[in-house]
Amino acid sequence: GQNIDQPTEMTATEGAIVQINCTYQTSGFNGLFWYQQHAGEAPTFLSYNVLDGLEEKGRFSSFLSRSKGYSYLLLKELQMKDSASYLCAVILNRDDKIIFGKGTRLHILP
Amino acid sequence: SAVISQKPSRDICQRGTSLTIQCQVDSQVTMMFWYRQQPGQSLTLIATANQGSEATYESGFVIDKFPISRPNLTFSTLTVSNMSPEDSSIYLCSVEDRQGASYEQYFGPGTRLTVT
Numbered sequence: 672g673q674n675i676d677q678p679t680e681m682t683a684t685e686g687a688i689v690q691i692n693c694t695y696q697t698s699g700f701n702g703l704f705w706y707q708q709h710a711g712e713a714p715t716f717l718s719y720n721v722l723d724g725l726e727e728k729g730r731f732s733s734f735l736s737r738s739k740g741y742s743y744l745l746l747k748e749l750q751m752k753d754s755a756s757y758l759c760a761v762i763l764n765r766d767d768k769i770i771f772g773k774g775t776r777l778h779i780l781p
Numbered sequence: 782s783a784v785i786s787q788k789p790s791r792d793i794c795q796r797g798t799s800l801t802i803q804c805q806v807d808s809q810v811t812m813m814f815w816y817r818q819q820p821g822q823s824l825t826l827i828a829t830a831n832q833g834s835e836a837t838y839e840s841g842f843v844i845d846k847f848p849i850s851r852p853n854l855t856f857s858t859l860t861v862s863n864m865s866p867e868d869s870s871i872y873l874c875s876v877e878d879r880q881g882a883s884y885e886q887y888f889g890p891g892t893r894l895t896v897t
Contacts, residue, residue, distance in 0.1 A: 701869040704883060709871075713873055714824070721884070758823060762884075767812055767877060769886065772825045 673697045675772035677759050682778045691744045691757050691775045704757040705733050705744045706776065707781055714758055729764030746767070746777075752781045783808055784875050785889035793895045794864055801860045802892045804874030809854035816845070816877040818891070824873065830857040864896045 674696045683689040695730035697702070706714035720726055720742060732745040744757055759772040770775035783792035784807040784874045794800050804813065813830040826848055828836040861868050874889040 704886060713891050716885050716887060719884045721882070760824075768826060768829070769814075770826070773823045 673763070673770045674757055675761060675763075675770060676758075677772045678776045679773070680776045680778065682780060683746075683749060684780050685749055688745065688747050689748050689749060689777065691746075691759075691777065693742045693744070693759030693772055694763050695740050695742070695772075697740075697760070697761050697763055697770060699738065700769070701762040701764050701778075702770065702780065703735055703742050703762070704758075704760040705742075707733075707754045708758060710755075717757075749779050751779050753777065763781065782879055782885065783810060783887045785876060785887055786876055787874055787889040787892050789892060790890065791893040791895075793897060795863050796896055798864055799862045800864065800894060801858050802842045802872055802874075802894075804857045804859070804889055810876040810878070811854070812877045813851065814877075815849065815857070815859045816873045816875060816888075818871045818873060820870070826871075830859075833889055845863045846853055861894065864894075866869070866896045868894065869896045870894055 677693045705717040706715050707736040718733035720733050725734045730747045735742045756774040756776050758774045760769050762769050786845045787806045806897045814832055816824040818824050826839050826880040828847050830836050830837040830851040846862055848860045871891045871893050873891045878885045881889045
């Protein structure tokens with residue numbers, strides 16, 4: 672079966688840094704997405720990693736280690752608007768099928 | 782990036798009826814997907830909408846319950862048939878955009894369905 676694990680909830684302070692971890696065990700791997708989803712809205716694409724290493728995009732960075740089945744999303748200089756759910760998703764080899772984790776609900780405190 | 786619209790944005794339906802959700806993309810795309818997101822849950826893939834052939838359904842989803850059409854590269858429909866309260870969910874259309882090594886996936890705004 673396919674398994675993607677991420678923490679259910681996290682809390683961080685405005686201006687701080689937070690790291691959201693994701694581990695996966697899947698039958699195939701063709702890349703990993705991170706999405707942000709505000710309550711009542713559709714998911715918004717944040718990042719795509721297919722090779723090992725760190726991808727930086729402004730305040731957000733995403734890291735991948737394929738050998739460890741592990742990724743993290745790093746959010747810097749947190750803002751109140753970053754309060755949202757963050758979804759880790761793995762692209763399987765077959766037909767570009769994407770499996771989503773259950774999401775991490777991030778609460779930002781002033 | 783692709784711009785995706787869905788109709789209706791929300792609906793309240795009676796059990797036993799059917800609802801067809803439309804997804805329109807502003808550019809031609811090869812791969813279109815339909816997802817369901819039940820309250821408080823993550824996204825579950827229902828099927829891949831293939832242009833010119835039958836949709837490919839995931840385990841737990843069948844064509845009789847969720848018929849899908851894909852008449853061209855910019856449009857797809859998902860029908861939720863013979864609805865029950867358990868079908869209350871948000872239904873999302875999604876497309877992928879591959880440009881060389883870059884790969885992004887975009888979601889429509891979703892259709893919020895409540896079945897009474």
